[in-house]
Amino acid sequence: VEDLLGTTGSILQSTIRNATPLIFAALGGLFSERSGVVNIGLEGLMLIAAFAGVVGSFFTGSALVGLLTGLGAGLLFALIHALMCITFEADQIISGTAINLLALGGTAFLMVTIFGSGGTSPRVTGFGSVAIPLLSDIPVIGAALFDQSVIVYLMYIMVPVVYFAVFRTTFGLRLRATGEVPEAVDTAGVNVQRIRYYGVALSGLLAACGGVYLSMGLLTAFTENMTGGRGFIALAALIFGRWNPIGAAGAALLFGFAQAITYRVSEQTVPIEFIQMFPYVLTIIALAFFGGRAIAPAAIGKPYRKE
Amino acid sequence: VSQNATGERGSAFGRIVAGALGPLVFPVIAIVLSFIIGAVIILLTGNNPIIAYASLVEGAFGDPLALGRTLLYTTPLIFTGLAVAVAFRAGLFNIGGEGQIFVGAVTAAWLGVSLGSLGPIAIPLVLVGSLAAGFLWGAIPGVLKAYFGAHEVITPSVLNYVGIYLADYLANNPLRQKGPIPGTETIDFAVRIPVIGAALGRANYGFVLAILAAAARPPQEQVVLALAIGGSLAGLGGGVEILGVYGNMDVPWVSNLGFNGIGVALLGRNHPVGVVLGALLFGALFSGAQEMQFATNVPLELTEVLLAVILLLVTATKLVELIVGKRARALAGARLEEGLGS
Numbered sequence: 001v002e003d004l005l006g007t008t009g010s011i012l013q014s015t016i017r018n019a020t021p022l023i024f025a026a027l028g029g030l031f032s033e034r035s036g037v038v039n040i041g042l043e044g045l046m047l048i049a050a051f052a053g054v055v056g057s058f059f060t061g062s063a064l065v066g067l068l069t070g071l072g073a074g075l076l077f078a079l080i081h082a083l084m085c086i087t088f089e090a091d092q093i094i095s096g097t098a099i100n101l102l103a104l105g106g107t108a109f110l111m112v113t114i115f116g117s118g119g120t121s122p123r124v125t126g127f128g129s130v131a132i133p134l135l136s137d138i139p140v141i142g143a144a145l146f147d148q149s150v151i152v153y154l155m156y157i158m159v160p161v162v163y164f165a166v167f168r169t170t171f172g173l174r175l176r177a178t179g180e181v182p183e184a185v186d187t188a189g190v191n192v193q194r195i196r197y198y199g200v201a202l203s204g205l206l207a208a209c210g211g212v213y214l215s216m217g218l219l220t221a222f223t224e225n226m227t228g229g230r231g232f233i234a235l236a237a238l239i240f241g242r243w244n245p246i247g248a249a250g251a252a253l254l255f256g257f258a259q260a261i262t263y264r265v266s267e268q269t270v271p272i273e274f275i276q277m278f279p280y281v282l283t284i285i286a287l288a289f290f291g292g293r294a295i296a297p298a299a300i301g302k303p304y305r306k307e
Numbered sequence: 308v309s310q311n312a313t314g315e316r317g318s319a320f321g322r323i324v325a326g327a328l329g330p331l332v333f334p335v336i337a338i339v340l341s342f343i344i345g346a347v348i349i350l351l352t353g354n355n356p357i358i359a360y361a362s363l364v365e366g367a368f369g370d371p372l373a374l375g376r377t378l379l380y381t382t383p384l385i386f387t388g389l390a391v392a393v394a395f396r397a398g399l400f401n402i403g404g405e406g407q408i409f410v411g412a413v414t415a416a417w418l419g420v421s422l423g424s425l426g427p428i429a430i431p432l433v434l435v436g437s438l439a440a441g442f443l444w445g446a447i448p449g450v451l452k453a454y455f456g457a458h459e460v461i462t463p464s465v466l467n468y469v470g471i472y473l474a475d476y477l478a479n480n481p482l483r484q485k486g487p488i489p490g491t492e493t494i495d496f497a498v499r500i501p502v503i504g505a506a507l508g509r510a511n512y513g514f515v516l517a518i519l520a521a522a523a524r525p526p527q528e529q530v531v532l533a534l535a536i537g538g539s540l541a542g543l544g545g546g547v548e549i550l551g552v553y554g555n556m557d558v559p560w561v562s563n564l565g566f567n568g569i570g571v572a573l574l575g576r577n578h579p580v581g582v583v584l585g586a587l588l589f590g591a592l593f594s595g596a597q598e599m600q601f602a603t604n605v606p607l608e609l610t611e612v613l614l615a616v617i618l619l620l621v622t623a624t625k626l627v628e629l630i631v632g633k634r635a636r637a638l639a640g641a642r643l644e645e646g647l648g649s
Contacts, residue, residue, distance in 0.1 A: 104563075
């Protein structure tokens with residue numbers, strides 16, 4: 001029995017760790033898409049932040065500075081996406097795809113420029129696990145939930161904060177209205193484009209938290225293309241969660257669980273490629289069975305032009 | 308009044324530019340701006356952009372060897388560019404090219420070896436196999452979108468990873484060569500092809516398929532067919548890469564060709580001739596990058612940055628209006644993104 005409880009605890013811990021970057025990215029995508037801007041570029045926002053975080057930490061030895069440089073890079077790339085989609089009325093999916101490629105190529109370029117070679121960066125100071133007294137002593141779930149990196153604790157806080165911001169504040173009301181009926185928002189005297197800029201900028205900051213967690217929480221180094229499709233899985237989580245932070249976090253936990261159990265499967269029984277494939281296949285199955293029923297914000301993908 | 312006059316002058320200049328370049332206005336602006344941004348990046352690395360770009364051109368077109376290498380890089384991009392363009396013409400976005408080229412390539416690596424005893428007769432069989440694999444792989448997100456309502460962009464984006472892992476599995480297990488080096492067995496030289504000829508012939512094929520894809524039929528079948536045809540082109544591209552360039556499939560097999568096909572298609576405005584020209588530009592950048600790195604120590608990864616910036620700018624309607632004026636933009640044709648599914 002003790003063995004079973006131990007296994008449960010460690011799977012739970014791994015689930016939370018794998019879900020954390022997905023939850024951050026999904027919360028980010030929520031702000032952008034609720035404002036009416038598709039953000040296929042979450043993957044790239046995470047990747048550039050993962051890299052910038054490692055660079056910041058590498059040169060200062062401070063994980064906190066790394067978090068700040070990561071946030072800065074995520075914000076910068078998000079603002080590029082915003083400029084293209086909102087001001088220049090570029091196609092939002094193309095722009096997001098370009099952001100992904102820019103992050104992929106840009107990090108490869110900067111790896112060589114800064115560290116002298118591609119592949120994996122030197123190890124840096126990251127955000128190690130910090131056990132919360134008392135709470136982490138709870139049997140089974142204690143260590144899983146409360147012996148984690150501070151970025152995970154930040155995630156615990158952000159889910160209700162985002163819920164409150166989106167559904168209980170004036171800003172949230174305007175954000176949602178901008179994604180549904182921008183004309184009405186405009187008539188009410190609120191600047192549609194500005195709200196959308198805020199939405200996309202917030203998506204950059206939140207996705208950046210997820211990226212920094214990948215390179216400075218789960219690992220303590222940057223590896224090329226280390227996001228490995230998590231940005232897209234986060235978008236899938238956003239769809240299942242119906243653009244609601246609690247729902248998206250729940251879906252992300254499910255995908256995190258799928259990832260966690262793959263670490264339990266022995267390579268002797270299943271070829272490693274199929275183990276690695278599993279979370280992606282699960283995402284596609286989920287998209288096929290539940291994706292069609294979700295209704296996206298009505299004005300998503302369309303640039304707003306004042307008449 | 309003066310403001311008005313400036314506006315008129317601005318658009319008069321723009322009309323001349325747009326009149327001369329027509330539908331090339333969007334691509335040309337994207338390319339020029341990308342190279343300007345690239346020059347700034349080169350300056351930041353402490354190098355001279357003129358020397359860097361000159362060595363890039365030298366490395367892409369400077370001698371017959373360079374030219375051959377450029378065409379080698381161009382060929383798969385024609386396929387993946389057409390794979391995207393065909394779907395665009397049906398109003399759909401094919402972001403699954405990466406997975407499609409991997410399944411096409413691994414199919415060729417398998418058939419090329421197992422049908423090797425047939426000699427050159429095996430070549431068309433292998434390529435049809437790659438084409439079919441790409442067709443089926445492209446049809447998956449098509450079916451999931453048309454009949455299950457699954458997201459047109461997210462599904463194939465995730466499916467790319469499945470395709471890559473599947474190809475890795477096949478190359479690592481049933482198709483693995485003997486010895487310590489990962490990768491599939493090498494295909495006999497009798498089954499290999501000169502890659503360039505095959506590619507140029509396909510540009511026409513892609514055009515025929517584009518027309519086929521635009522024919523009237525129930526919208527759901529239309530979606531599946533357009534994405535499957537797109538997939539078949541990317542799959543074929545994978546097959547041509549294996550038979551023409553590699554001779555076997557290494558693990559990991561590096562591609563990114565599927566994603567770069569998106570930029571190629573948009574630069575080429577989804578027209579077969581445009582796609583060939585777009586692929587040639589991208590191919591030249593990849594081909595010349597080594598020479599640039601050698602001459603100036605600017606990392607060759609700069610190419611990927613330039614391509615991403617081109618993609619970022621190539622649909623920026625208002626940016627083009629800002630540069631050439633509103634009426635001139637109208638001359639440059641309808642907004643590029645119109646008709647794209649989302």
